Each structure stands twice: as C-alpha cells, then as structure tokens.
Amino acid sequence: MKIKVTNRDGKKVILEGDSNSTLMEIIRDEGLDIEAACGGCCACATCHVYIGDKWFQKIPPRNDEEESMLDQAFNVKNNSRLSCQINLSEELDGLELELAPE
C-alpha cells in the first residue's frame, strides 16, 4: 500500500503503509516532520494533514473528538484531518496528502 506525502518543503515522498496502522504512525515512523505529541490519542492536533481531494471522501468523516481538536490547529481547511484518526486500509492504496504547516 503506497502513501504519497508532500512534505512541508514541497518534496514528495512515497511511504509504505499497512492496514494495521494509522496514517500518523506511518508518517511519524518515517521520520517526517510531524510532532504527533500525544502519540495518537486525538489529544494534541500536531499530526494535522491535508488529504488530496479525490481521497477525502473515501475516508470515514471526522468525529466530534477530532473536530474539537482541529479547533486547536491553525490553517484548518475543508480537507484537514488529524492523521492519527485515519486507519489505513487497502482502499486507500495511493492516498495523497500534504503535511499542514507547523
């Protein structure tokens, strides 16, 4: 399963995902520049990403908890997500996303 990430400096990297992980875990373990301070329990808003347009609809929508945490993020867009709340699955093979600033 491939995940295409655009870094903060605009560089694109392709990561290998697996269906037992969250998107945040894959990005963090690759050493990309997200803080993921709370470790993935939806308590910090430091794993903020923008999901590519055609992929956004394929992911189950944000729940209340994620919405509330996004209130603490900056530059929130319609396609904003906290990557710790996205469980990877085979349908998301090829997923494109961009790391949000800061």
Added chain:
Amino acid sequence: MIEKTDVIIIGAGPVGLFSIFELGLLNISCHVIDNLDRPGGQCAELYPEKPIYDIPSRITITGQELTDDLLAQVKPFKPVFHLGQQVDKITKLDSNDWIVETSMNKSIQARCIVIAAGAGSFVPRKIPLKNIGYLEEKNIIYAVRNKSLLEGKELLIVGGGDSALDWTIELSKIAKVTLMHRRKEFKAAPDSVCKMLELENEKKINFLIGQIDNIEDLNNGKIKVITKNDEKNIELEVDFLLPFFGLKMEIGPIANWGLKLDKNLIKVDTEKFETSEPSIFAIGDINTYPGKLKLILSGFHEAALMAQGCFKYCFPDKKNIFRYTTSSKDLQKKLTSI
C-alpha cells in the same frame, strides 16, 4: 529562603511520580516541580479518561486512575510538590549541590536533579506566524493576568473551548469583544455556549466564523488581524488579540542547560540514566538512548536505576544494600508508615 532536599524531580507525570517511590525506598527525599497545577502530566492533562493497556498487571487503567494510584503509592514518602511553576534556571554550587530556581521565585537546593519532563512543559499554543513574537504581551495575550489592561479596549478572542468562551463572557462586561471560531459548534461547556449566544443576540458581543490569516502592526498601538473563512477575508483593527488554542508541550529552558541533546531529547547512559552533566538524570519520554521506547513502563524501569545512581551522590559513604519490598521489614515499615 532556600528549601533543601536530596533530589529535585522536574515533572509530575507517571515517571516523575514513580521516582518518588524508588528514591524513597533508598531513603532519598525529594521535591517535585511541575508547570501544571496538578500532578499527572500528560496522563491527567491529555487523556485522563482514555484507557492504557500496557501497564504490567493492570488490564486496563485510565490516565487519571494511574495518576491517582501512583499518588497513593508514593504518599508514605511525603513528597513536596511545587505545582504551577516551571524551572527557569539551575546553578551548580562549589559543594556540587544544585540550586533550582522556579518561575515563582522559589529556590530549592539538592544533591541531584532528575528530569522527568516528558515532552516538556505545557504552554499555550502560539500563532505560527513569523515576526509577531514582539507583539506578545503588547497586543497578543495568551494568558490573561491583568484584566484592567483590557478595560474599554477592542478585543478579538479566538477559539471555541472553555477558555475562549469564559473570557468572552467575562471581558464583555468591560471591553468591546469579538469572538471568532472556525465553526459554529463549540467544545466549551454548554452553559457557557448558551450565555455567549445570548450576549451575541443582545449585541453585547460580535461573533465571527473564521480563522487567523495574518497580523499586521499598525504602529499606533493597535494591530490589524486579517481573518479568513470559506467566503471572504475580513480585516479587524483591535487593541488586543487573545488566542486560545489549547496547550502544547515545549522542552523550554531545559534545552539551555548545557546537557547533550539529540533532536531535543536528552542523551543518557543506560546504566544510571545520567545525562552528560554528573548528578543530573533524565528519565521517561524526555531522554534518548539506543533502543529507547517511549513507554510508561520503560520510564518506571529507568526510575529504578536512576535511584541507584542518585544514592551514590546522596550518601557517598554509605553502602547500598539491595533489598526487596517483599522481604525487608525496614522497607515495609516505611511503606506502611502512613
């Protein structure tokens, strides 16, 4: 007045709390300092209600339960807590003791320092715009300390949580308040939301949906905040901007103490978990060594070995006889002294 103890623990998270226990078994007294106003660190602040499944023998335990149980476990050792303050400065004396100074002007002297500060101190999350640092306290206020400063002024409060709404309600009595939030739903307590909507209806405050896009200094004591939402950009000229975006963790002053760091984590040995500076130890999420795992249980292990290391500094002439709590009458007496 300088207070004295054997060891100062920086950080009252689970690993800092368990250090009190491990040090206490070795007759080492300690004081604990934390920036939050209650013990528990991330466990109590970020996920008090969420289950943790990898604390040995606890099938499931919440962050708050773990904190409460650790506090009960360390009670016999009578730790002294200094909460709501951060360590600003450390100084080594000729005697090799340390003096630790906190943001509340407290000075404490000890033989050793144990840094168990997790991901750092919780501080207000700041607006990530470049070149606005100098406006802090002047036009941008992250924590209201002096309300009278805001009297009669035009304020823009941003956020949707309790802080943002509580301050909107409170400051609407003395100032001209606009509240901005990125959506019409609020995380704040329902009572506060009702009260705020009432104030909006009565035109006692303005409410705006949007986010901060940019900030300009108007050089007349005011700032221009450019806000954006899906439809349009609105520019507001205000005296003060009060952003409430929750808390984040920052390593803070610790990074300037001359300890060897690796990517903002403190390098330690794996025998005593001592830093590059003798008699300063670092345990839990804030340290790094080959094979490090950021787990609470690793932090507990590190605390036990750190305590052995501290013993040598606290009692250089004494022999440390290894004892089990199960079999040592002396340890049992200590543990049941309460």
